[in-house]
Amino acid sequence: MVSTDVTYLTGSEQARLIKARQLSPVELMKETLNRIDRYDPVLRAWITVDPDRALKQAREAESEIMAGTYRGMLHGLPFGVKDQMHALGFPTTLGTKVMDESEMVPPYDSTVIKRLAQAGAILIGKQNQHEWGKGSTIVFPYGTPRNPWNPDYDASSSSTGSGIAPAAGQCSFSIGEDTGGSIRGPASCNGVVGLRPTFGRISRHGGVMAGYTSDTFGPLARSVEDIAAIMEVVSGHDPSDVLSSPRPVPPYTKQLDGDLRGMKLAVVRELAYGQGVDPEVRAAFEVSLDVLRGQGATIEEISLPLAKHAVALQMLTTDADVASWFLANFLRDRYERFDKGTRTRLVASSLIPATVYHRAMRARTIVRAQVLDAMRRYDALLSPTDVFPPRQIEEARERITNRADVLPKLIMRRIAHYPFSLSNVPAMSVPGGFSSKGLPLSLQIAGRPFGEDRVLKIGYAYQQATAWHRRHPDLSATLAAAA
Template sequence: MNPSDIPFLSATELGAAIGRSDITPLEAVDAYLSRISEVGLKLNAYITVCADEAREDARKAGEEIARGKPRGPLHGVPVGVKDQIYVKGIRNSDGSKFLEEFVPDYDATVVANLRRAGTIILGKLNMSEFAMGDPISSYFGAARNPWDLERNPGTSSTGSGAATAGFLCAASLGEDTGGSIRGPAANCGLVGLRPTWGRVSRYGVDGACWSVDTIGPISRTVTDCAATIGAIAGHDPNDPYTGRVPVPDYISALTGDIRGLKVGLVTELMDTASGLDPQTRDAVAAAAQVLAELGAEVKVVSLPMAQQTGPIVRTITHTERVSLRPEWVRERPEDYHFNTRIAFMTGNLIPGQVYYKAQKLRAIVRQQVLDALREVDVLIQPTSSGPAGKLDFTTGVASKEAAAQALVEGSYRGPYSLSGAPALSIPCGYTDPGDGGLPLALQIAGRPYEEATVLNVAYAYEQATPWHDRKPPI
């Protein structure tokens, strides 16, 4: 194989080629490093590229495979991780000046699990400063969307979306609080899974909001997503919030058979009058029809508070985020990006009774989601209100209307952030060529700890549609 073609293989295709000795792990790493050298500056997806470390790990992986000791479908595959996930001996900045020199002395559990699966850590990926969700706030500059360099790659896992879609790593890890896995996946035409809260350890991850944060994969295919979540999931004694629930073989669960499965289309999030882009609505409605043609029973269901979940999530996450290091806001406000500073100062001003009310509303939303999932096996809806918007480098709050729209946008992903249920974003079409040919996304959510069902529905849809075959122009 031509080395320049290697980065365009899916993660599991690459893993299979490595397992057959068609490609060595070192050749895979070098191919990605060459690709990063070629287009990396355009996307600004990496904060740190671990070239020497990756090559050394690749040599070890190659030796293991040559001795007939394969570790699984991702053995020897180069991946990237968001720069709030600790990698021993490598800078972990959180996209901020505050931590530009911080180097952890241990691996996060998810990184240790990736290493156990034989993956190669290629580098640390760009992100919104302290995962606040502003696409321009990284101290290292904004990451760019491979579909259009002037577009938002999705927040706050900006680099995870950009690098995976731009073929700068085979797969990546992001962190999803209000939608920071699903949003980048939607904007960049990828598959992104927010697992059940408690399915994946957060030990060794700089938190944004402890009661909502979840680590998960951003991948180019559903099979890649299944392989990656299978590698990182499971109980961790270092994280007491991880569940003692067996981790299934997610890849084996990808049968594509969804006959008789009950699918609920969330009516509140299909209303163009509340800001949903018509092309997105049509694409999601068409996806529902595809699922029906595959044998699923599709019906309309209601989440009465769905459209209010954006403000609820924002109240909880802003309050919890600023509580982590409040002295920095008081003593070094000028060291934050201006937009992060505004967000943190706003979080400081949220009254305790408002936070308490948001938590009570959260319990109501969670019950509504769980009640709906007693009627159906999965819920479907748009991941976002529309395709990726233009990057706006204007600092500050443009208007009350703009701030309100950001809360509306958060409501597309809010029900599952608040309920802790697993939710996945997958491409379901593209805008018209005159509108840029940008990815549109379907969101599929399921019952807690039933990621396998969510993944299989996504797989059935992926295999029945052509959307995953498109590549960005970069």
């Protein structure tokens, strides 16, 4: 469905209308909140929304702009955040009922939210997620998130609501969090753009980051241009985060054009053509490669034979990091309050011996070295974001009952995500077609450390030559299907 509804315009298009005083931030906010009221009882993208606060800030933004004070491309745009980062005035639920209400009160605003507020963006509320930001949730404490293209289908994990909301026109953009694919997966399944930036590019201060060596915030929106504008605002060093990088932030939006001449890209054979890649995904990916060639890129095929080990290695290490935090804080005393899927994964991870953890961390560096070596030879690496189309919700639940469940339910869902999160490099999912059932498919573009500018340039050129990001779900049909 192609729509000219103002809530389905890209954030950049909304921004240009706001700047030209052809669109009121108040009008945009009212339309956005109306979509949340109407459709979220089915989609469950949100945990907490404060419409009164959002409208008050929209009126303030309108007054500023009418008075000649325009803060930039995000001024007056409504956004939401994964409920894993602190925002004063909103509880930090982390998608769980394990904590008591008094434990959900945020101590301060996260740095990301502060920077967005300074740019004039307006926080609507907190978005639904897998419990504690870990995939594997079976029963969602705040309602099962549903795919806006078909409510019977999965919306991925764990920044689930952060992918649903911009796809459904319920905000201009979202901020999610990616440990092993939790931005790119929801972007792919819901048909929006999602960027996992280089580890350290965006401050993590004010986020509950249990996966200390991998977790990073990143934007989800309806276009690559939107992502570039958001990255200019939220990126950069923060003294409150000792792991944030001091590197200067490039002018991402000024480097976007449709010309890829001279760029050398590589298809990762194991991720694009390996075992378990759905034929529809492969066919859409081949069309995407033709588009990039048409924009001037040269494309070769390479092998990363160690990439297949990334899922096991990252789950061994990052899950152990996460489990150590929960074991000390909640898991021993509140075991029964956890979702069964979450606690099973955390308990298993807490039993990983230190010797195994140490060997897995050393093995991670070997896999990362192979990825980085390829990136020295190419401007970016390409693959599908997900190797199969979105699945029905029940099929997607990670119930592991025997050894045969491990490959399809644990490994294959993550196989194209983890090589790049393990390597802590930027990777972006861009809409790349639809399955025969009308569900989104996507292209993944991964770049060198701190090479977001090149990743964005490639993604922008791709979107200049395609219209997949211009298609939007028919939510009236979605409501009817859920009735």
